Amino acid sequence: MTPSVLAYEQGYAIHVNQPGDSLFYHLDYDERSHELNMEFQHFHDFYEICILLDRTAAHIIEGSLYEIQPLDIVLLRPSLLHKTQYPKGAPPKRLMITFAMPRNTPGLDSGYTELFSIFNKPVPIFRFTEERRKEVLAPINDIFAISQQPSVLQSVMIHSKFVEFLCALHRYSPENGYVREETGSTMSRRMYAIASYIHSHYQQDLSLDEVSKRFYVSAHHLSRQFNKVTGFTFTEYVQMTRIRNAQQMLLNSSEKITDIAAQCGFTSFSQFNRIFNKQNGMSPSAYRRSRHSQSEREVMLVGERPEPLGSLE
DSSP states (O other): OOTTSOOOOTTEEEEESOBTBSSEEEEEEEEOOGGGOOSSOBOOSSEEEEEEOSSOEEEEETTEEEEEOTTOEEEEOTTOOEEEEOOSSSOOEEEEEEEEOOOOOTTTHHHHHHHGGGGGSSSOEEOOOHHHHHHHHHHHHHHHHHHTSOOTTHHHHHHHHHHHHHHHHHHHGGGOOOOOOOOSOHHHHHHHHHHHHHHHHTTSOOOHHHHHHHTTSOHHHHHHHHHHHHSSOHHHHHHHHHHHHHHHHHHHOOOOHHHHHHHTTOSOHHHHHHHHHHHHSSOHHHHHHHHHHHHTSOOOOOEEOOOOOOOOO
16 A cells, blocks of 8 residues: 555445444445446435545536546535446445534534535535645544554544544645546536536526526427436426425424425425425424434444445445
């Protein structure tokens, strides 16, 4: 292993707690082949970081396509609609980190808010020079070493090193050298532009006819190509984007559910309630209650090296 490259052992996983706990880490060292590409974009309620170790790949984030090179660091905040596209051929190696972390520690609230601001950058992908990359990724290599040395403090050490990693990312974020390049066919780029437009305007009235005129494409052609490129119909994508944002408001605000529905672009509460139930298997009020009770569970740190849970992508 050269100093600038991440430590790697195929099929190795590091766990602290489990997804759903208010604090958990899952570092998954593995390969991902083209045949396992996800058909649809998805989102989840935890943070995710992807670091490609070799070859190239692409990330579709909120309807925008980003090309990824080895050792680029992709940051995905909760409820960000995304999917990864891996190339044909030999499966690329990658480190996938999924985690959740309480940020309401007394006296540290504002610091954590600033630390996590790196997940809200307009382009949530970081590319550094070799020297800087070595410094940023050093805490992740430390975590790999710590995981192989059983200790009663192992979980605390992993947590400490991960915060150190985030702090390094934040400190050097002004040096980010990632530049997004236009790739793919003209029609694919237009469909991704439409998807991105939906994410920026989901609170407004979005009709197929209105959007097709805005992007100078027939409604019929837009409908067919949008489904082909994204895996969703135009209406499904609009509804999914609105529901995703409603979920965040339900969890992170005390606003009335009727107000949330209106702010997320739904013309009636009955429509919102019906679509929310269809996508989540429960009502908006039940969703808010269940997630709040889940986040209030007591956290117990347990360091272990179990069998991998499989990809959480």
